[in-house]
Amino acid sequence: MDKTTLANLRNNYTLNELLENNVSKNPIIQFSVWFKDAINAELVEANAMVLSTIKDSKPSARVVLLKGFDENGFVFFTNYTSHKGQELSGNNAACLTFFWDKLERQVRLEGLMEKVSSEDSDAYFWSRPRESQIGAWVSDQSTVIKGREILDEKLAFYQQKFENEVVIPRPQHWGGYVLKPQTMEFWQGRPNRLHDRLLYTHENDNWKIERLSP
Numbered sequence: 001m002d003k004t005t006l007a008n009l010r011n012n013y014t015l016n017e018l019l020e021n022n023v024s025k026n027p028i029i030q031f032s033v034w035f036k037d038a039i040n041a042e043l044v045e046a047n048a049m050v051l052s053t054i055k056d057s058k059p060s061a062r063v064v065l066l067k068g069f070d071e072n073g074f075v076f077f078t079n080y081t082s083h084k085g086q087e088l089s090g091n092n093a094a095c096l097t098f099f100w101d102k103l104e105r106q107v108r109l110e111g112l113m114e115k116v117s118s119e120d121s122d123a124y125f126w127s128r129p130r131e132s133q134i135g136a137w138v139s140d141q142s143t144v145i146k147g148r149e150i151l152d153e154k155l156a157f158y159q160q161k162f163e164n165e166v167v168i169p170r171p172q173h174w175g176g177y178v179l180k181p182q183t184m185e186f187w188q189g190r191p192n193r194l195h196d197r198l199l200y201t202h203e204n205d206n207w208k209i210e211r212l213s214p
Contacts, residue, residue, distance in 0.1 A: 012192070013189025013190055013195065015189070016105075018186060018187075018197075018198055020209060023209070025207060027181070027200035028069070030186060032069075034100075034103075034105060034186070037100075038100045038103060038105075043100055045065070047066040048064075048066075049064060049065070050099075052094060052095040053084055053087040053093075054090075054094075055087045060084070064076045067176070068124075073111070073181065074178065075116060075176050075178045077124055077125075077177075078174070078176075078177065079136070080174065080175060081140070088177065093113075094110075094111065094112070097109075104188065104189030107186055107187070108183075108184070108185040109179060109184050109185075110181065110183045111180045111181040111182040112182070113177050113179050113180075114177065115178075116177065126170070134158050135155075136174045182202050183200065184199075185200070190214070194214050195214040197214060199212050
């Protein structure tokens, strides 16, 4: 694709608006409204989000899946020894970004990440399909392996190991994280690139709302 073609790729956003008088004063409630809209719009992986972490003072990002949210924060699950797990152990500042293209909306959250309780990790682990539970034992996430056959061999090993186990134990290296947001920005596409951006900032147990220039 040449530079001219790339330069001409653009959409004029016209679906909706985001005004101070039509949003909740609580960004968690506002996120819930938008998330329901994304679900109702039947978007593929509406809970997909970009997780950005810090590695050696440089940004590192990947897509993960949101598995729960409430006033306590936004939760996902992973291997604690993965690249993102190691990065969060060194610096727990992180950012989550949602983009719902059909709704012309984006949400960005910045804050600090913590591990969820063992009980919460257990509960989610045991809610997963049995094959996914075994998969958590198979993968040493982010490590270099010589080929696909390594995974196939380990899969066969753990399938046999847990063949007679009614309950598969959760690996200690696998569990959840929760982002406790300090800021949440809601972005609504508008015509002529003059988008609506409302920033919620957590201050003194309250949320302040400010409009950002597009």
